[in-house]
Amino acid sequence: MKVLVPVKRVIDANVKARVKADNSDVELNNVKMALNPFCEIAVEEAIRLKEQGIVEEIIVVSVGEQSCQEQLRTALALGADRAIHVQAAATTEPLAIAKILNILMTKEDCKLAILGKQSIDADNNQTGQMLAALANMPQATFASKITFNESATQVNVTREIDGGLQTIAMDLPCVITADLRLNEPRFASLPNIMKAKRKPLEKLTSEELGVDVTPRTTLLSVTPPAQREPGIIVNSVDELVSKLKFEAGVL
Amino acid sequence: MSHSILVVADHDNTQLNSATLSTLQAAAQIKALTGSPISLLIAGFNCSAVSEAGSKISEVDHIIYADNSVLNHHLAENIAALVLDLVPDKANAEQTFSHILAPATTTGKNILPRVAALLDCSQISEIIAVQSQDIFVRPIYAGNALAKVQSNDKVKVMSVRASAFEAVNITGGCATINTLQTVTDTAQVRFISEDNKVSDRIELSSASAIISGGRGMQNSENFAMLERVADKIGAAVGASRAAVDAGFVCNDMQVGQTGKIVAPDLYIAVGISGAIQHLAGMKDSKVIVAINKDEEAPIFGVADYGLVADLFEAVPQLEQQL
Ligand SMILES: Cc1cc2nc3c(=O)[nH]c(=O)nc-3n(C[C@H](O)[C@H](O)[C@H](O)COP(=O)(O)OP(=O)(O)OC[C@H]3O[C@@H](n4cnc5c(N)ncnc54)[C@H](O)[C@@H]3O)c2cc1C
Ligand SMILES: Nc1ncnc2c1ncn2[C@@H]1O[C@H](COP(=O)(O)O)[C@@H](O)[C@H]1O
Numbered sequence: 001m002k003v004l005v006p007v008k009r010v011i012d013a014n015v016k017a018r019v020k021a022d023n024s025d026v027e028l029n030n031v032k033m034a035l036n037p038f039c040e041i042a043v044e045e046a047i048r049l050k051e052q053g054i055v056e057e058i059i060v061v062s063v064g065e066q067s068c069q070e071q072l073r074t075a076l077a078l079g080a081d082r083a084i085h086v087q088a089a090a091t092t093e094p095l096a097i098a099k100i101l102n103i104l105m106t107k108e109d110c111k112l113a114i115l116g117k118q119s120i121d122a123d124n125n126q127t128g129q130m131l132a133a134l135a136n137m138p139q140a141t142f143a144s145k146i147t148f149n150e151s152a153t154q155v156n157v158t159r160e161i162d163g164g165l166q167t168i169a170m171d172l173p174c175v176i177t178a179d180l181r182l183n184e185p186r187f188a189s190l191p192n193i194m195k196a197k198r199k200p201l202e203k204l205t206s207e208e209l210g211v212d213v214t215p216r217t218t219l220l221s222v223t224p225p226a227q228r229e230p231g232i233i234v235n236s237v238d239e240l241v242s243k244l245k246f247e248a249g250v251l
Numbered sequence: 252m253s254h255s256i257l258v259v260a261d262h263d264n265t266q267l268n269s270a271t272l273s274t275l276q277a278a279a280q281i282k283a284l285t286g287s288p289i290s291l292l293i294a295g296f297n298c299s300a301v302s303e304a305g306s307k308i309s310e311v312d313h314i315i316y317a318d319n320s321v322l323n324h325h326l327a328e329n330i331a332a333l334v335l336d337l338v339p340d341k342a343n344a345e346q347t348f349s350h351i352l353a354p355a356t357t358t359g360k361n362i363l364p365r366v367a368a369l370l371d372c373s374q375i376s377e378i379i380a381v382q383s384q385d386i387f388v389r390p391i392y393a394g395n396a397l398a399k400v401q402s403n404d405k406v407k408v409m410s411v412r413a414s415a416f417e418a419v420n421i422t423g424g425c426a427t428i429n430t431l432q433t434v435t436d437t438a439q440v441r442f443i444s445e446d447n448k449v450s451d452r453i454e455l456s457s458a459s460a461i462i463s464g465g466r467g468m469q470n471s472e473n474f475a476m477l478e479r480v481a482d483k484i485g486a487a488v489g490a491s492r493a494a495v496d497a498g499f500v501c502n503d504m505q506v507g508q509t510g511k512i513v514a515p516d517l518y519i520a521v522g523i524s525g526a527i528q529h530l531a532g533m534k535d536s537k538v539i540v541a542i543n544k545d546e547e548a549p550i551f552g553v554a555d556y557g558l559v560a561d562l563f564e565a566v567p568q569l570e571q572q573l
Binding site: 164217 | 263273361362365366369371375379386391398399400439442444495527539553559572573
């Protein structure tokens with residue numbers, strides 16, 4: 001079976017985002033960019049499924065500007081087999097991305113898509129669910145464990161939910177989104193980074209796929225959140241308790 | 252019923268959760284701007300108590316009630332199908348619903364994007380403010396920026412961050428209850444099991460005080476120290492990702508960008524460094540206390556009261572003095 005793994009280029013998780021002075025957006029010039037951590041987990045899971053013989057080919061896809069090819073190469077270095085770059089604005093909305101992914105799933109005859117649960121820049125938590133809806137497939141979001149039956153026609157997925165863990169069974173084809181504890185991604189080795197440069201990377205555009213990516217929302221402004229008043233350092237537990245009681249009034 | 256604001260309730264078949272009550276507050280703000288009535292969808296199994304409670308909320312005008320075993324576990328496929336069934340003319344869905352809201356709980360996040368996609372609408376995730384009937388504010392980049400977005404969609408679909416809206420009260424209402432008979436059972440997905448920690452501890456998302464432990468706690472046994480403090484002040488116990496990853500505590504206790512977002516009156520962070528992702532989940536708390544032995548730890552940057560100390564000395568002292 002072929003698996004589609006959509007990946008996104010985002011700000012590095014260790015970098016604190018700063019708002020531009022003109023409040024038009026977040027500053028991304030000269031900021032370290034990376035593969036979205038949840039996408040890294042999705043890629044790792046696909047590689048493990050390939051190692052188990054359940055998956056034959058891993059196709060990674062990214063919708064975005066030229067620069068997202070860097071993240072596609074990273075995914076190829078980790079172990080994906082080939083990549084598709086769909087040229088579109090970096091701000092393309094989840095609905096349009098899901099439409100593109102839906103077309104690619106059919107075109108490539110993928111029985112499974114593994115996405116990240118959330119992109120750490122836009123914090124949408126939407127794309128996998130939207131893809132599943134458009135493709136009329138079942139979904140398992142927030143996956144922490146994935147187990148296929150022997151014939152790989154059905155998959156049990158354990159999901160991290162507010163109350164604990166839930167396990168559901170789905171028939172394939174289906175969509176899974178990865179949560180933090182699904183696996184611990186490997187690092188790409190130097191030889192694999194070199195090899196990734198020669199793996200196929202196909203270039204498409206949203207027009208070629210016939211998807212209208214016109215945004216449905218307008219970003220009016222981006223502002224920094226209110227800063228907290230600076231706090232104080234107390235010298236003892238005594239002092240802490242009395243401050244909480246008499247100054248803050250929360251005890 | 253023409254042109255209403257639909258709220259998809261999250262509940263455990265017994266009670267509406269507080270996130271739903273907060274979502275109704277956001278809906279009420281939209282109602283104040285547009286005058287449209289609020290419909291609350293209660294889908295589940297053996298959940299008549301939930302529907303009755305919903306009908307008593309003064310902000311709610313109609314209850315749409317679907318009670319069927321296929322809705323027992325709130326599978327997204329079945330609930331999204333149910334919502335779509337409420338819309339007779341999909342191409343003109345705005346004639347049925349002007350807005351569709353759900354709490355940004357794991358259940359709401361699972362269902363809502365499916366509904367949006369099937370209506371060919373985008374979704375605005377985790378709104379924290381309603382500015383007009385089509386302009387909303389939402390945090391992005393782990394809460395380090397606030398985006399003001401205008402929706403141009405025919406139906407405005409959005410999830411609501413519960414910590415940003417005060418819960419409505421379950422009083423004063425007498426909403427009509429409209430019971431749905433037909434439901435969809437998506438055969439491609441089946442519920443297998445749920446591992447719900449039945450605990451007598453206070454729930455994180457509705458707690459007025461929280462004490463959270465991080466990697467500094469060292470093991471799961473040491474979390475008992477936090478529980479003892481929690482018991483004394485009526486707090487819930489939370490954790491950082493590192494503490495969950497290390498297996499000290501369960502996943503449902505993770506506070507942060509990708510866990511639970513909380514804003515209690517008091518948040519005590521113990522042995523937590525204060526990574527961007529953790530701060531994203533708690534920095535809107537009213538009063539923040541940090542106990543950490545490293546005075547350089549970033550958590551002190553958001554703390555109102557910082558105590559530089561070894562937690563194994565400070566926490567037992569704290570317990571004694573409370
Ligand atoms: C995609 C992504 C999503 C994430 N989502 C989340 C999330 O939702 N929530 C979250 O919390 N994290 C999240 N993280 C992880 C986050 O980046 C940090 O790694 C994590 O929060 C660190 O946890 P910690 O503070 O417990 O551990 P550490 O950073 O290791 O800090 C431990 C602290 O304990 C202190 N300490 C140790 N011993 C003692 C002692 N005896 N007494 C007092 N202090 C002591 C140390 O000084 C240190 O400051 C995410 C990361 C990524 C990449
Ligand atoms: N531009 C994109 N290109 C490819 N995949 C994406 C893109 N944006 C989001 N995704 C996928 O959807 C997941 C969830 O993203 P989001 O819905 O934006 O939070 C990500 O982890 C990716 O797997």
